[in-house]
Amino acid sequence: MPKLTIDGKEIEVPAGTTIIQAAEKLGINIPRYCYHPALPVSGNCRICLVEVEKQPKLQIACYTPVAEGMVVKTTSQKTLDTRKTVLEFLLVNHPVDCPVCDQAGECKLQDYYMEHGQYNSRLVDVKVKKHKKAVSIGPTVMLDQERCILCTRCVRYTDSITKTNELGVFNRGDHSELDVVPGMQLDNKYSGNVVDICPVGALTDKDFRFKCRVWYLGQTKSVCPGCSMGCNSEIHWDKQRPRVEKTARVMRLKPRLNPEVNNYWLCDEGRYSYKSIDENRVLYPQMNNELVSWEKAIDAVASAIKNSPASKVGIISSAQLTNEDLYAVRKLFKDTLKISNVDFQVAQKPGYSDDFLIKADKNPNTAGAKLILQSLSGQDATQILEKAKRGEIEVLYVFGHDLIALYGKPMVMEIVKHVKTIIWQGTTVNETCSYAHIILPSAVYAEKDGTFTNVQKRVQRIWQAFLPLAEAKADWNILNMIAKKLGHDLKMESSEGLFCEMTSAVPAFSEMTYEKIGEQGMIVKS
Amino acid sequence: MQKVTTRNFDTPNSFRIDTYIKNQGYEAARKALTQMTPAQVIDEVKNANLRGLGGAGFATGMKWSFIPKDNPKPKYLVVNGDEGEPGTFKDKYILELDPHALIEGMIITCYAIGSHKGYVYIRGEYLKSIERLRSAIQEAHQKGFLGKGIMGTSFDLEIVVHQGAGAYICGEETALLESLEGKKGFPRLKPPFPAVVGLFGCPTVINNVETLACVGPIILKGAQWYAQLGCEKNGGNRIFCVSGHVNKPGIYELPNGTTLREIIYQHAGGILNGRQLKAVIPGGISAPLLTPDQLDVKMDFDSLKAAGTMAGSGGIIVMDDSTCMVWAAMIAARFYAHESCGQCSPCREGSGWVYRNIKRIYHGEGRPVDLKNLPGIVGNIGGNTICAFGDAVTMCISSYVQKFRHEFEAHVNEEKCGLCSKHQEVAN
Numbered sequence: 012m013p014k015l016t017i018d019g020k021e022i023e024v025p026a027g028t029t030i031i032q033a034a035e036k037l038g039i040n041i042p043r044y045c046y047h048p049a050l051p052v053s054g055n056c057r058i059c060l061v062e063v064e065k066q067p068k069l070q071i072a073c074y075t076p077v078a079e080g081m082v083v084k085t086t087s088q089k090t091l092d093t094r095k096t097v098l099e100f101l102l103v104n105h106p107v108d109c110p111v112c113d114q115a116g117e118c119k120l121q122d123y124y125m126e127h128g129q130y131n132s133r134l135v136d137v138k139v140k141k142h143k144k145a146v147s148i149g150p151t152v153m154l155d156q157e158r159c160i161l162c163t164r165c166v167r168y169t170d171s172i173t174k175t176n177e178l179g180v181f182n183r184g185d186h187s188e189l190d191v192v193p194g195m196q197l198d199n200k201y202s203g204n205v206v207d208i209c210p211v212g213a214l215t216d217k218d219f220r221f222k223c224r225v226w227y228l229g230q231t232k233s234v235c236p237g238c239s240m241g242c243n244s245e246i247h248w249d250k251q252r253p254r255v256e257k258t259a260r261v262m263r264l265k266p267r268l269n270p271e272v273n274n275y276w277l278c279d280e281g282r283y284s285y286k287s288i289d290e291n292r293v294l295y296p297q298m299n300n301e302l303v304s305w306e307k308a309i310d311a312v313a314s315a316i317k318n319s320p321a322s323k324v325g326i327i328s329s330a331q332l333t334n335e336d337l338y339a340v341r342k343l344f345k346d347t348l349k350i351s352n353v354d355f356q357v358a359q360k361p362g363y364s365d366d367f368l369i370k371a372d373k374n375p376n377t378a379g380a381k382l383i384l385q386s387l388s389g390q391d392a393t394q395i396l397e398k399a400k401r402g403e404i405e406v407l408y409v410f411g412h413d414l415i416a417l418y419g420k421p422m423v424m425e426i427v428k429h430v431k432t433i434i435w436q437g438t439t440v441n442e443t444c445s446y447a448h449i450i451l452p453s454a455v456y457a458e459k460d461g462t463f464t465n466v467q468k469r470v471q472r473i474w475q476a477f478l479p480l481a482e483a484k485a486d487w488n489i490l491n492m493i494a495k496k497l498g499h500d501l502k503m504e505s506s507e508g509l510f511c512e513m514t515s516a517v518p519a520f521s522e523m524t525y526e527k528i529g530e531q532g533m534i535v536k537s
Numbered sequence: 538m539q540k541v542t543t544r545n546f547d548t549p550n551s552f553r554i555d556t557y558i559k560n561q562g563y564e565a566a567r568k569a570l571t572q573m574t575p576a577q578v579i580d581e582v583k584n585a586n587l588r589g590l591g592g593a594g595f596a597t598g599m600k601w602s603f604i605p606k607d608n609p610k611p612k613y614l615v616v617n618g619d620e621g622e623p624g625t626f627k628d629k630y631i632l633e634l635d636p637h638a639l640i641e642g643m644i645i646t647c648y649a650i651g652s653h654k655g656y657v658y659i660r661g662e663y664l665k666s667i668e669r670l671r672s673a674i675q676e677a678h679q680k681g682f683l684g685k686g687i688m689g690t691s692f693d694l695e696i697v698v699h700q701g702a703g704a705y706i707c708g709e710e711t712a713l714l715e716s717l718e719g720k721k722g723f724p725r726l727k728p729p730f731p732a733v734v735g736l737f738g739c740p741t742v743i744n745n746v747e748t749l750a751c752v753g754p755i756i757l758k759g760a761q762w763y764a765q766l767g768c769e770k771n772g773g774n775r776i777f778c779v780s781g782h783v784n785k786p787g788i789y790e791l792p793n794g795t796t797l798r799e800i801i802y803q804h805a806g807g808i809l810n811g812r813q814l815k816a817v818i819p820g821g822i823s824a825p826l827l828t829p830d831q832l833d834v835k836m837d838f839d840s841l842k843a844a845g846t847m848a849g850s851g852g853i854i855v856m857d858d859s860t861c862m863v864w865a866a867m868i869a870a871r872f873y874a875h876e877s878c879g880q881c882s883p884c885r886e887g888s889g890w891v892y893r894n895i896k897r898i899y900h901g902e903g904r905p906v907d908l909k910n911l912p913g914i915v916g917n918i919g920g921n922t923i924c925a926f927g928d929a930v931t932m933c934i935s936s937y938v939q940k941f942r943h944e945f946e947a948h949v950n951e952e953k954c955g956l957c958s959k960h961q962e963v964a965n
Contacts, residue, residue, distance in 0.1 A: 057882050139889060
C-alpha cells in the first residue's frame with residue numbers, strides 16, 4: 012500500500028488508487044468536470060491538474076495513480092494558477108447566460124469560478140456560434156450546445172452505463188458540439204440521469220425547466236416507491252411558497268448515491284413518479300360520498316368491525332405500505348382483533364423489468380410485507396376477495412388498491428353487492444374508492460417517516476419531507492385511532508416506536524434501529 | 538556521401554520489386570530472418586543510434602525492446618505514414634519511389650518484435666503512395682516475401698494499408714491507433730504506452746516510414762557503418778524537406794548534424810531572388826523559429842534541442858525578409874485552431890482564441906492589451922493537455938511573438954508593418 016502526502020497530510024491507500032480518490036479520503040475535494048466515479052476516466056477537462064513534486068508538468072488527479080512517497084499539492088500557487096487558466100479557457104466560448112440558465116445555483120462552472128476565477132475577462136473576440144440552443148433531444152432532455160464544456164460525461168454514460176450510445180461529440184476543435192447521433196433520440200429508460208451528471212447547464216430536464224430556482228428547494232432523503240428495487244432518492248420540494256390549492260409541492264426527484272442499490276442512478280419512470288405526491292389525492296375522510304370528520308369516520312369503522320365476527324372481516328393490506336404501517340396492520344387486526352383474513356398479495360401482473368434497476372414488482376415493500384404478514388396468514392388476498400364475493404365477508408378493509416383495475420368490474424360489483432361495509436384507506440383517488448362506504452385519506456411516502464424492505468431484503472429509511480396534505484394521516488396513525496376507539500391502547504405513537512417494537516416481534520428485523528439503518532440501509536437477518 | 542533512404546530514387550522504375558532486388562533488395566530481410574535472432578536485430582538497431590524520424594527522435598531499438606516478451610497477445614507493428622506536419626513531404630517520396638524499402642524494414646522489425654501483422658496508416662491525400670505501396674505488397678507476396686513462411690522460414694507476416702481520413706492529430710501515435718480501430722482520432726491518456734497497450738489493446742510498436750526505411754541498410758551493412766554516417770547519438774542521414782523562399786526547394790538526404798546554413802545555401806540554392814533570410818522553421822511548423830544568427834546550428838535532435846527548437850519531422854520552412862511574421866503566425870495559428878481534436882479544454886478553446894486574437898492584430902484591430910495578453914494565453918495551453926499538440930501550439934506561436942515582437946507591435950500601433958500589402962487576404 013503506497014503512502015503519499017497530499018497538502019501536507021499523509022495517507023496510505025491501496026495501489027491503483029488515483030490522486031483524486033486518495034484526496035477524497037482526506038476530505039480534500041479536487042475540482043472536476045469530466046471525472047465521475049461511475050464512468051470511465053476521460054481526462055479531458057484538465058481542471059483537476061495538480062502539482063506533484065518531482066514531476067515537471069502538472070498531473071491530472073483523476074487519472075494519475077498514487078505512488079510511494081508522492082507529494083501532491085492541490086493548493087499550491089502553480090496548481091491554483093492552472094485551475095484559473097483552465098476555467099478561463101472553458102468560458103471562452105461559453106455564453107455566461109446564468110440569469111436564464113436552469114443550472115444556476117448547482118452549476119460547477121459557477122461554483123469553481125467563484126472560487127478560482129479571474130474576474131476581469133480578457134476576451135474581446137466573438138464567441139464560436141454553436142448550432143443548438145434549447146433544443147429537444149428526447150422526451151425528457153433539452154440540449155444547449157453553447158453551455159456544454161464537452162466533458163463527455165453524458166457520452167460515456169450512454170456508452171458504458173445504458174449502452175444505448177445515443178450521444179456523441181461531433182466536429183473538431185472549438186467547433187466541437189455535443190449532439191444526439193443523427194436519426195436517434197436520447198430516449199431510454201434511464202435518460203434523465205444525464206441531466207444529473209452534466210456539470211453545467213447543457214443538459215436540462217424538460218420537466219423541471221423554469222419551474223423553480225434550485226435555491227428555493229428543500230431536500231429530503233427518501234427511497235423511490237416505484238418498484239421493489241428501492242432506489243435511493245432525494246425529494247426536492249418547494250420550500251419558499253407555502254402550498255396553495257392546486258400548486259405542487261414537489262419539484263423533482265434526484266437519485267441519491269447508494270453503491271449497493273442504485274449507485275448514482277434513477278430510472279425515468281421513478282424520477283417522474285413524484286407527481287402522484289400532489290396530484291389526485293384523497294384529502295378528507297368520507298362516508299357515502301360525503302365529507303365527514305375523522306371522528307365520525309373512525310366511529311363508523313370501529314362499529315362496523317365491532318358488529319361483525321372476526322371471521323367475517325377481511326383485510327386487504329398492501330406492499331405499498333411501510334414496514335411500520337404493515338406492523339400496525341398486523342398488531343391491530345391479527346394480534347389484537349384475531350382476524351385471520353389478512354393479506355397483501357393481490358393479483359398484480361408483473362410490470363416492465365430489466366437487468367439494471369427496474370424490477371417487475373412495482374411495490375416498494377413486498378419483501379417487508381412478506382416478513383411481517385405472510386408468516387401468519389394461510390391465504391392470499393385473492394382468496395379473501397373470493398370469500399367476499401361469495402358473501403362470506405361483512406367488512407372489507409382495503410388499503411389503497413384499485414380492485415377494479417386488478418380484478419375487473421364484474422367481480423367488484425359482486426363484492427359490493429355482498430359486503431356490508433367496504434372501508435378504503437389510501438392516498439390517491441381510483442375507481443374502486445367510489446364504491447367504498449368509508450374512505451380514509453392516508454399520507455404518501457413523502458409525508459411520513461418509515462422504512463421499506465427492498466428486493467435485496469435491504470431495510471431502507473424514508474424521511475418525512477412535509478406534513479400530510481389536508482387531513483391525510485399516516486396509515487399506522489389511522490389504525491391507532493381505530494384501535495383506541497375499539498378500546499385497545501396499542502401505543503402506536505410514532506413510526507420509530509413501531510419499528511422498535513417490530514424488531515422484537517419479527518426476528519428478521521432484530522437488532523435494527525433507525526440509527527443503524529442510516530442512509531444506506533441494512534439487510535434483514537435470514 | 539552515402540545515401541541510405543533515397544539511394545534508389547534516381548533509378549528508373551525504382552518502385553518495382555525487380556529493380557529493388559537488383560540493388561541488394563530483400564537481402565537484409567533474408568539475413569535477419571535466416572542468420573540473426575530477434576534480440577540481435579534489436580541490438581544492431583540500438584547500436585546504429587537510429588532515432589525515430591517522425592519527429593520525436595526516440596531511440597528506435599529501445600522502443601522495440603519495450604515490447605513485453607511474456608504477453609500472450611498478438612503484437613502489432615504500426616507504420617505512421619500520416620505525414621501531416623506542415624513542411625514535411627519525405628515519407629510521400631519513400632512510399633512512391635521505394636515502397637519495398639519500407640516493406641523490407643517492416644519484415645525485419647516485425648521479426649524483431651515478434652509481430653505477424655503490420656498496419657501502414659497513410660495520409661488520406663497520398664493516393665499515389667497508397668497505390669504504389671499496395672502494388673508493392675502484392676509483388677512481395679508473389680515473391681514469397683510476405684504471407685506464410687517468408688523466404689522459406691517459419692516467419693509469417695501480413696501487411697494492411699489503411700488510408701487516413703484527413704486529420705493532423707491522427708499523426709499523433711495514439712490518435713492514429715484510435716483512428717485505425719475505427720474511432721474518432723483522439724489521443725489516448727498515457728500510460729499505458731502503446732508498447733504495452735496499443736492497437737486493439739495489444740503490444741504495439743509505432744514507427745515512422747523513414748525510420749523503417751533505414752532498418753534494411755542497417756542490418757545489411759551493420760550498425761557501425763550507419764552510426765558513423767551521422768553524429769553522436771544520432772546515427773545515419775535524414776531526409777530534409779526544404780520549402781519556402783529558396784531557389785531549389787525539395788528533399789535532401791544529408792547526414793544528421795549538417796548545419797542549417799549548408800542545407801539552405803549549398804543544397805537548396807540559397808534564398809529566392811537574392812533576398813535576405815528572415816526566419817527558418819527547422820523541423821515542421823511546430824518547431825520554434827530560428828533566426829539568421831542561428832544558421833550554424835547542427836541539424837540533429839540534440840543540437841536543435843539545445844538551440845531551443847526541435848529537429849521534428851525535418852521540414853525546413855524558409856522565410857525571407859518580405860515575410861510579415863504576424864501573417865505567418867496567423868497562418869500557423871489558423872492551422873492549429875482547425876486541427877485541434879477538441880478533447881482537452883485548454884487546446885480546444887485556446888487554439889481558436891489565439892487564432893482570433895492574432896487575426897485581429899494582423900488586421901490592425903489589436904489593442905496593446907491584446908499583445909500583452911497573447912504570450913500568457915498561448916503559454917497556458919502547453920503542458921496542460923493529453924498530447925503534445927498543446928505544447929506545439931505554445932512553442933510555435935510563442936516563438937513568433939518573442940522573436941518578432943516588433944512586428945506585432947507595428948500591427949497594433951500602426952495597424953500594419955509595411956510588408957503585409959502583398960499578402961493575400963486569408964479566408965476565414
